[in-house]
Amino acid sequence: MELVQIYQCLCDVTRLRLLNLLGQGPLCVCHFQTVLKEPQVKISKHLGYLKARGLVEAKREGNWMIYQLVSKASPELKANLACLQDCVREQAIFKADLARLRKADLSCSPIKADGQPVPRGRRCC
Amino acid sequence: MELVQIYQCLCDVTRLRLLNLLGQGPLCVCHFQTVLKEPQVKISKHLGYLKARGLVEAKREGNWMIYQLVSKASPELKANLACLQDCVREQAIFKADLARLRKADLSCSPIKADGQPVPRGRRCC
DNA sequence: TGATTATATTCCTTTATAGGAATGTATTTG
DNA sequence: CAAATACATTCCTATAAAGGAATATAATCA
Numbered sequence A, B: 001m002e003l004v005q006i007y008q009c010l011c012d013v014t015r016l017r018l019l020n021l022l023g024q025g026p027l028c029v030c031h032f033q034t035v036l037k038e039p040q041v042k043i044s045k046h047l048g049y050l051k052a053r054g055l056v057e058a059k060r061e062g063n064w065m066i067y068q069l070v071s072k073a074s075p076e077l078k079a080n081l082a083c084l085q086d087c088v089r090e091q092a093i094f095k096a097d098l099a100r101l102r103k104a105d106l107s108c109s110p111i112k113a114d115g116q117p118v119p120r121g122r123r124c125c
Numbered sequence C: 001t002g003a004t005t006a007t008a009t010t011c012c013t014t015t016a017t018a019g020g021a022a023t024g025t026a027t028t029t030g
Numbered sequence D: 001c002a003a004a005t006a007c008a009t010t011c012c013t014a015t016a017a018a019g020g021a022a023t024a025t026a027a028t029c030a
Helices: A003-010 A013-022 A029-036 A040-052 A075-088 A092-103 B003-010 B013-022 B029-036 B040-052 B075-088 B092-103
Strands: A056-061 A064-069 B056-061 B064-069
Touching: A003 A013, A003 A075, A003 B003, A003 B013, A013 A029, A013 A040, A013 A056, A013 A064, A013 A075, A013 A092, A013 B003, A029 A040, A029 A064, A029 A092, A040 A056, A075 B075, B003 B013, B003 B075, B013 B029, B013 B040, B013 B056, B013 B064, B013 B075, B013 B092, B029 B040, B029 B064, B029 B092, B040 B056
Parallel strands: none
Antiparallel strands: A056 A064, B056 B064
16 A cells, blocks of 8 residues: 555544544444544545545444454554554544543444443444 | 644655655755656645645745755654654655665755855756 | 746646535344 | 334535646846
């Protein structure tokens, strides 16, 4: 993947917020909606953008799509994601997002802490 | 400066090439033209773009405009420029640019090695 | 002062991107 | 199967950006 494409993915606030959250682990679309408080189209499109350019990957989990950072990232991508995490650490919007993520009910997501099988088919968000 | 603005500056190859060269020190516009082999408008516009967003600064030196990376860069900018330098080290285009830079006659630029006063008013490129 | 050199700006065209409304698709539940 | 839930896609509009041709500006030289 080209370096420029990485930067193209990083030059939108919504996408930075998505990537920031994904730094914590896999998430489903509705949780992004809940945390970012942005409309579904917006979230979905930006996730599609990131996926098309190989920054994230998605798998279907029952009714939900679970997104995560690509498992086999290039050195350039790794470096830039690390740099991003570092830059973002002090910034209000991103800290607030992480705070809301922690408070959110993630019961439909595979990142559930207790390791229980994910309860499927119930209302999520 | 916003983090997103930094990434906006980085999402174009020409600008990455400019920044890569500026990592070596200040340069005048005509040297960018020589090294990148791109038309003057293109170079000038991208430098203007970088300047408008605070990644580079420029000063007039007689007939020439000397561009350099901003002296007082934010932590985010520093981090990302360092990351860029790192990512770019192995890539063909950027290595080739640096090679051409080394071979170029930089007599009209303040980065002249021997510290002599810059000869002004002569033909540069 | 007029010519030359270096650089910036304006104008125009093309393409990319963001955002939202509406609609489509997949999956699960009852 | 019908309804509900989660998500994607299409269509449209507005705005930004890239690139080039032509022109303008600034400084220097002869």
